[in-house]
Amino acid sequence: MEHTNVFELECCGICEERKKEGIHLYTMFICTECEYNMIHTEPREEKYNYYLRKLKNMNQPKLYS
């Protein structure tokens, strides 16, 4: 069985690119690259806040508009 079908590509919630491999965190798909980057980013780095913001957005239910 092959799983290289283009329809199986998911949009990464961090880099917003379509990737084949990654993890699901709650409702968000995070590609392996971003997952790796997140793990290896230290809190003092600017990127860290970027990831944090993305993750926070994900957790907020859109109840009130």
Ligand SMILES: [Zn+2]
């Ligand atoms: Zn990504």
